[in-house]
Amino acid sequence: MTDVAIVGMGPWGLSVLERLVTGALERPSSRHDLTVHVVEPGTPGSGVYGGPQPDYLILNTPCGQHSMYPFAAPGRAGMGFYEWAVASGYQWVGDRCDVTTRGRPLTPHDFLPRRLMGEYLAWAYRCLEREAPEGVTFVHHPTTAAGLEAHDGRERLRLAGGGVLDVDHVVLTTGHTPNGRPPGAAFLPPYPVDGLAGTVPELTSVGVQGMGLVALDVVMALTRGRGGTFVRRDGRLRYRPSGTEPRIALFSRSGTPYCAKSLGATDLTDEFEAVICTRTALRELRADGRRMDARRELLPLVFAEMTVAYYTQAARLAEGPGAAPVVAERLAAAWRAGRFSGAVAGLADRFGAFDADAHFFAGESESFVSSKDYEVWVTDLLATDVDAALVPNGASPVKVAYEVLRPLRDAMRDAVEYGGLAPASHRDFQANLRNRVARIVAGPPVHRNEQLLALMDAEIVRTPFGPSPEVVPDGDGAVVASRLLDRQHAERVDRLVAAHIDQPTVHDSSSPLLRQLFADGRVRQFQVDGEELGSIDLTEDFHPVRADGHPERRLWVFGALAEGVRYYTAYIPGPASRVRAFLDARVCAEQILEEA
Ligand SMILES: Cc1cc2nc3c(=O)[nH]c(=O)nc-3n(C[C@H](O)[C@H](O)[C@H](O)COP(=O)(O)OP(=O)(O)OC[C@H]3O[C@@H](n4cnc5c(N)ncnc54)[C@H](O)[C@@H]3O)c2cc1C
Known part of the structure; x- marks a missing residue:
């Protein structure tokens, strides 16, 4: 038994x-x-x-x-x-x-x-x-x-x-086992979103910290959930307010909204074959147990593969299906010969420029003069992305390049999980790069971003603060002040919502079960080169590692609780x-x- x-x-x-x-x-x-x-x-x-x-x-x-x-x-x-x-x-x-x-x-x-x-x-x-x-x-x-x-x-x-x-x-x-420390007394939790009906009064102003999927849930609860409706007029979506919405100010560390999923796009993971960012190339990055730097070693391979996808699709659309493999082979050969940028420049003359790095790090090297300047940038970014996502069957070359991140995310796991990254790069990956991948490939359906644009048009949703503003709690609300705009912008919001979900930790968990396992030394923090990095530590066959370094063979851990030592859970x-979960199970x- x-x-x-x-x-x-x-x-x-x-x-x-x-x-x-x-x-x-x-x-x-x-x-x-x-x-x-x-x-x-x-x-x-x-x-x-x-x-x-x-x-x-x-x-x-x-x-x-x-x-x-x-x-x-x-x-x-x-x-x-x-x-x-x-x-x-x-x-x-x-x-x-x-x-x-x-x-x-x-x-x-x-x-x-x-x-x-x-x-x-x-x-x-x-x-x-x-x-x-x-x-x-x-x-x-x-x-x-x-x-x-x-x-x-x-x-x-x-x-x-x-x-x-x-x-x-x-x-x-x-x-998503929550951590012990709440993000601050002033912050309201996003879920259940119905709860916001009681905590965000009508006609107040609310600051929403986050610009990803959770923030979109909060925005929908405070608008559509309050009786507002969306109508299409002259091909464009408009918002008809109910009159009870608060004014919503969105902000986040990167200050960059999520990209939309394309109309009719399919998951091409099973058909996809990388020509540059191959599993072999990724495995080589970890050869002899070395730890790599994701920005310097992993991302160039990823960006090259996105570039191949962009130009093969652009060639297919311009010159027919036969042109695509020719372009892919030419770029792969140029990569092997160390002539990639020259080959890309040649294709840019024919099919237009594509800079994967700039798409991935959108906003990171921008400077903004004023609040207005930043808001125009956010709106343009969203609108350009929506136009690309509305091309039927996900056929826009930019969106085809983005979609490459879906199958690559699985291959990237082999490179980064279980200590593939040096400690500083691991922290950078968790704090910045992971979200950048999610921004491109795990965004909302295109109609959701059309709705966001309609709400911005109606001036119900604004983005006045620029990236990474300072938040100083003030009573039930906070004063939010820009830090990266040349002309500073600060305003008070009546309520604040923490619209993000933090990665679970084991040393600071709100779960009594996890707290006890940690106190008893039956689980420990994931460590790289002796540095403790927050998440649970696991063996490669999914058992927690004890404080004394031995595996707990009768215990197994899967899903979001493992994020950190693992990637994309x-x-x-x-x-x-999404099949990896079943293979692990x-x-x-x-x-x-x-x-x-
Ligand atoms: C609001 C929201 C929306 C999301 N939308 C999507 C989406 O559209 N698509 C997508 O792919 N992913 C989405 N995700 C990501 C999400 O992580 C996964 O989809 C999925 O829910 C993860 O499954 P899970 O079983 O790991 O966790 P969960 O779905 O959270 O299930 C964990 C279960 O554990 C139970 N539990 C917790 N602690 C204990 C305990 N101590 N004892 C007993 N039971 C316990 C909980 O009651 C819960 O039922 C979303 C996440 C959130 C939070």
Whole structure:
């Protein structure tokens, strides 16, 4: 008899469960004797997508790209998210998704409300429960795990509200586990966004710290969520206010908004073949265990690959499909011969200039005279990007170059995870570069950035402070003052929202479970060359490393809790660029099933 506890049954816990069930089904001759204890206070499967959520909170990936059954599974009950939503009868009614026959049918390119993902994941959990072979049993414990101790050669999990569970393996998939220190008393949390109705009064002014996806959720809650509507007039989206919106000032460290996902673009991970930033080239960066500098060694390869993508697409559009491989081969040969910039200059004459570095670090080397100057720059950047994203099927050469970061992100993991970067570069990667990649490739659907432009046009959303302003708390609000504008701009906002999600740490966690594991020396901070770097430390087969350097073989950690020692963990596992989660989970499931 083997007992395994999965602590946190969101999408990552579900991917471990899927691999356990599939692994058990693939061993038809074995007699199974496995109990899976699911410790989860919410609906099992749903994670952050559970509970009631307004439909304007949408996923940032098209529904056709999600499936909790990412591998061919003939005879299995599961299906992809799009197929499930259609089979469930969902259709669009305005910007809502309802079960109806009188709405507009869904397409695989649609960005559906997150609420539906919560339902889909809960459905997938129930499917797995039904499909589990004889001898594999699920037990749901609707509570949180509050502590964990080694006990008699097994693990004893302490459940909040009383009770213990003795198990052989514990899989920790608790997601975005918050840190202990709040960002400051003056800051309001962004979620649940409905809470902002109570904390941000009508007609006040609110400073939103962050310009990424969380900030867009906050903006939507304070506008669309307050009864405002978007209408298209003369081909352009306009905002019709309800009259109750606060004035919203967005700001962030980089001061650069996220790029939009293109209309009809698909995830090309399975077809993509790098010609410069290959897995071999990336592996060489780590040869003999050396630690690299991401800006100096990794990014040039990434930028070169983006440049190849831009010019091959530009050549395809201008001269037909036959021109693309010729350009790719010419650029790859020029890279090998050390003549890349000359070859690029030649192509720029034919197809226009493309500077991957400037796109990636947009804003970093800009200087702004005034608040107005910066606001015009933000609006132009958003509008140019929206125009590129509206080119059907993601065919704009700039967007094709951006999309290269999606498959490359997976290859980059091999270069940067588990101490691939020198300590200073690791900190730079976590603080700056990771967000730059996300800005380009993990942005909102294009209609969301069109809505943001409409809100800026209506002067409900502004960006008056420039990058990296100073924030001085003042009562319930704060005084925000520009630091990088030649002509200083400062104003008081009545409320402040911290619109970002910090990376989980182990030395400063708000989770009693993690705090105890850290205090007991059963987990430690990830270290590079003796420097402690905040996140949990893991072995390459996903076990936490103890303070004494030994692995905890009965414990496993996956998902956002592992961000830091690992790279790119906060996503819904699925096919193509999201399949790594299932491959990692398989390592864990196979070992548990072998032992069972
Ligand atoms: C608001 C928001 C929107 C997002 N939108 C997207 C998106 O559109 N697309 C995308 O790919 N990614 C998105 N993400 C990223 C997100 O990290 C992943 O999509 C996904 O939710 C991660 O899955 P997870 O299982 O790691 O974490 P979660 O979904 O957070 O699930 C973790 C689960 O652990 C449980 N838990 C926590 N602590 C304990 C404990 N001590 N004991 C027992 N249970 C516990 C929680 O109740 C929760 O159900 C979003 C994240 C947020 C916060």
